[in-house]
Amino acid sequence: MPGRWARYGRGRQTPNHAILHARRSVIIWSPSRTASSHNSTKEASKSNLEGGRTINPLAIELNEIIREGVPELYATLSALGRELYFPRGILTQTAEARQRAHLYNSTIGIATSQGKPLYLPGLMRFLRDMDPAEAFDYAPATGMSTLRELWREHQTEANPSLKGRSFSLPIVTSGITHALSICSDLFCDAGDLLLLPDKLWGNYRMIFGTRRGADIRQYPLFRDDGSLHAQAFREALLSFADRPKILVLLNFPNNPTGYSPHLEEAEAIRDALLEAAEAGANLVVMVDDAYFGLFYEEVTYKESLFSLISGVHPRLTAVKLDGATKEDYVWGFRLGFITFSLAGGDDLENVYRALEKKVGGLIRGTISNCSMLAQSLLLKAMKAPGYKEEKERNYRLLQDRYREVKEVVYRERYADAFRPYPFNSGYFMCVRLEEVDADTLREHLLDRY
Amino acid sequence: MPGRWARYGRGRQTPNHAILHARRSVIIWSPSRTASSHNSTKEASKSNLEGGRTINPLAIELNEIIREGVPELYATLSALGRELYFPRGILTQTAEARQRAHLYNSTIGIATSQGKPLYLPGLMRFLRDMDPAEAFDYAPATGMSTLRELWREHQTEANPSLKGRSFSLPIVTSGITHALSICSDLFCDAGDLLLLPDKLWGNYRMIFGTRRGADIRQYPLFRDDGSLHAQAFREALLSFADRPKILVLLNFPNNPTGYSPHLEEAEAIRDALLEAAEAGANLVVMVDDAYFGLFYEEVTYKESLFSLISGVHPRLTAVKLDGATKEDYVWGFRLGFITFSLAGGDDLENVYRALEKKVGGLIRGTISNCSMLAQSLLLKAMKAPGYKEEKERNYRLLQDRYREVKEVVYRERYADAFRPYPFNSGYFMCVRLEEVDADTLREHLLDRY
The missing domain is CATH 3.90.1150.10 (Aspartate Aminotransferase, domain 1)
Structure with a gap:
């Protein structure tokens, strides 16, 4: 029984320590051969300076990729956004071990028995057709790759204009609020401008205002005659074009009014954004698609506004925030996604990967990772026959x-x-x-x- | 069929808007009678000033409760910690409606059918003996109250010294990392001191260092002879006693070494903390109990260090971070708890409630709420016969x-x-x-x- 006797468990993901399981011993070691002292460890991980703050060398690498690829995006990152990185260590070493080692496995995070996570049968009995690993194991910090691929297909199917556009693989978040708070951490410093309509979900204030100190400004969503006030949006946007960056949050179907724009209105919003970008503003435009798909009228524009604004201008970073929460009627599952679309660079894929590492590091430093059980369930449901018919019903x-x-x-x-x-x-x-x-x-x- | 025809859905929790469902209409209204303009809304929610920053009146109320109850705790709150509040509006109005209205329900957040959440049968078929509401509905921001009560019982049972001590009802978090990041948001400003051992879980650096700018200092965990170096801990602590506050993170069983202290070692740690508190330091001592219960030797102290340091000194705020993740072998569930213990005030329960509101607001502004499915499953498992025997096995x-x-x-x-x-x-x-x-x-x- 190789592997059983020599390991009594495996620990929480430990980037500072590699864990390996050799023939007759459990070996864990520090990056250095001896116990790390305060000074040596601190010097190793925090040796570089940028703008007066210490910053991890891995963050500097990512920043250089972003700055070279899309400098306009780099200009919109918050101080925290610039410091974020995905830690090397156990996580990357686990990936290496999966590729190269086949006899023994003693990498990250969980206790196992006979190759499966150790679990309580009393919990398993509430689940059907689920493998213990699908329910109880850790998910990667950025989510299950199969689910991420499938969600991307779903996005493209529901938004046909996205075909051929450049946008990142969606990253799994613990609900759309989490995706929004990732955006606020990544892009918003105290005093940064956030443009919102006067009809809004109140939690935006907590996520961006209280948590990050955003300077929230509002414009009237509707004219007195009940039509969308795209002109007010345009004027508000242009009046702030001299700010170093502008964060914009668009939410249709709008919470709380339940309004979604016609195509002409949606295009007017896009044109206003393009005009501001042309005028020199660096924009981060977040599209909160929480209620996406629930359109009840012929004339409504049926795609996400993300379709209209992705890849249109280097100074316009489009971020799609969507999720299973409402689309799949699983409010309590806490499953959302965050997807970026950039323009202008030669190697955007490389920039998406750098952004993904920053987001992965942030997720790891906030909640470690998102529910494996919820991801497994959504994946199974989306693949099951009858899924689309049930949603349609x-x-x-x-x-x-x-x-x-x-x-x-x-x-x-x-x-x-x-x-x-x-x-x-x-x-x-x-x-x-x-x-x-x-x-x-x-x-x-x-x-x- | 009252309730069906007049409502086609219910929206995401909307603190700025009350939603009520009257006999023949769906009514949602703004706090003010007319569409809120930017200025009036901003003035209403951000009218007070404290230390040069605008701050919500609800946060000021909570701050006053904390400052009056345990001023030493107030002194340790971060700038964000002081600004946090739990929004009034739909959340408190929902609670009122549950108490007072019995004929119709049109409050928060989800679409229903025949009194149950609308759901996809294709998802439900992977669950057994679960009600749709237990799987798919939202959980409260601070967690299911039944689970919180049960977890408190579990804590007291596993830590008999806690009986009769003053400590808060545990708040549900999305895993222990989330509980740690809540602590870092609540207590840590850039430059604040965090004392850690030299053997540590690397993610502490991301949670406190990168995310919040903590000034991380380390002490050697072991002497050369392999015993716990409580003296080094004491010296490090006292050398910083002139700082306005000291954050301390204790983690036993220690990740990565797997060491837990004997009673005398645990008491030496407590004594060092008391000495620093007596010397005037305001301490926030976080006890990361991720691996709690997995003690294999007779001589090891079998309770959480939280038992030894709770309620011992007004300048020592003890925070217990524990969870089902390792204790119940559900790594991918993302379920943790955060529990506070204070000393000194006459009405500590009131202070715990104020802290809970701040934590609830922070959870709402970061991930909205934690997985209902995971909470329901853990609750069912903990109540099921054989639960303790399975854990013992x-x-x-x-x-x-x-x-x-x-x-x-x-x-x-x-x-x-x-x-x-x-x-x-x-x-x-x-x-x-x-x-x-x-x-x-x-x-x-x-x-x-």
């Missing part, structure tokens, strides 16, 4: 409800009481109260119903 | 392996080649190579085995 149900709500809320007799904001997609709609105070009505409804 | 297996490894690595014939670092617990052990270069040996082993 749920979509039809929501569309029917949408039509009924729409039929009711525009009735004449409610006109004095409230006016709906434009809605055509997503999960909700939103009304503007005309006569009653919102909190008074809330109290009244709570007591009556 | 895995423990015995690891203990047997430990004994065999121990028997081998101390053999005379290896003495010239390597010397094991002290080990008595956890998943691994670690050797110091005497003659060979570590990387040369690694290459050799990769090619040979």
Whole structure:
């Protein structure tokens, strides 16, 4: 029984220590032969200076790749974004061991028995058709590669204009909020400008404002006649074109109004962004596609805005934030994705890989990795026969409800009481109260119903 | 069918907007009656100033509770820690609605059908004895309350000295790394001192150093004779007693050496901390219990160090970071807990609640919430008959392996080649190579085995 007796467990991923399992001993060693002292370790990992701060040599390598490939992207990275790197050590050494060693395995992170993770049968009994490794093992920091490939196919299928465009392999995140917070860490320093509409998901304030000190500015999403106010967006954007960078967050179907643009409106948004980029602004445009796909009207533009703005200008970094949360009705799974699209460089793939390493390091330093169980389940579900039909059935149900709500809320007799904001997609709609105070009505409804 | 026709879905949690479902309409409204303009919204949520930075009034309320209750704790909060708050709005309004409204439910976040979350049957078929809500719904930002209560019982059972001590209800995190990164956000500003041993999990550098700019200082974990070097810890600690605060991270069973202290060694660590607190240092002592419970020797102290340092001094905030990851062999589940213990105040429960709100806001602004599926599974497993026996069986297996490894690595014939670092617990052990270069040996082993 090779491998059993000589190992009583394997430890949490330990980049400073390589763990190997030789014939009759368990060997773990430090990068240096002797116990590392404070000074030598510190010097080894923090020897270079950049802009007065110490920075890891691996981060410097990534920065050089990004700066050479797309300098406009480099200009938008936050101080933290520039310091991020993916640690060498156990993670890269594990990859080497998988390729080269076949007799024994004593690499990272988990206790095993007979080649499978040690597990509690009492947990396994709630799962069906799952291998223990699919449920209990660690996932890589950037996610299961099979799921990432499959999600990319799904993105291209749902957004046909993306075919042939340059965009990165999606990185798995623990929900779309996590993808947003990765963006805020990567791109936002205190005082950096973030442009948001006046109808927004309140958590953006916590993610970018409280956590990272963003200077949040807002523009009116709608004109008084209920159409999308692309002109207000354009004016706000151009008024800040002298800032060193502008972060923009677009969210359609919009939370909370449930509005998605027509093609002309979407194109007007893209044109405004291009105009600002031409005027010299370095833009990071985040597209929050949380409610993607739930479009109920013919005239609505059916692709993500990411399709329209990817690869259009070197000064426009497009970031797609999407996920299974709403698309696959798994709110509690915490599965999102983050995808980058760049323009201008000769070797964009290399820049995507550098960005991926920075994001991987950040994920590792925040939550280590995302749920393996959720990733395995989504992968199995997406590959199963009937997956698309089941999604279609749920979509039809929501569309029917949408039509009924729409039929009711525009009735004449409610006109004095409230006016709906434009809605055509997503999960909700939103009304503007005309006569009653919102909190008074809330109290009244709570007591009556 | 009340509730079906009038709602076609429910949206992501939206603190700025209350969503209510009245008899014949879906109503969502803004805090103000009219569309919020940039200025009015900004003024409403960011009207107060503290130390030159704008800060949310809810954060100020929490800060006052903490400052009045345990001023020494307040002194250790980071700038971000002081700005954190749990948003009012949909979250608190949902709680109110649950208490007061019984006829209709149109509160937060998910699409439902017949009172259950809408889901894909293709996903459900991989789960057994699970309700769709247990798998697919959102969990609260701080975790399922039933699981939190149960984990607290588990903590007290495994650490009998905690009985009667003051400590908070554990907050659910997405793994122990997430609990650590919460600590770094809550307590660590750039330049703040973090004291670590020279044998450590490398990710601490990413979590505290790269992400938050901690000034990391190290002390030797062992003396040359292989005993724990509590004296070095004490000296390092006292040498920094003039710093405004000191962050300390204790990790036993230690990753990577697999060492846990005897009672006398553990008490020496506690005494050093008390001495520093008496000398005026404000301490945040994080106890990383990732490998807790895997103790293989009689003489080892069998409780968490949290038991020894909780409630001992107002200037010592103890934070326990533990989780199911290793204890329940579910590495890929991403389930950890964070628990605080304070001393000195008259109404510590109130301070714990204030801290919990800050942590809840931070979780919401980083990943929204943790996996509901994983929480439901752990809860079911912990309540199932045979749970303790199954854990005991895995423990015995690891203990047997430990004994065999121990028997081998101390053999005379290896003495010239390597010397094991002290080990008595956890998943691994670690050797110091005497003659060979570590990387040369690694290459050799990769090619040979």
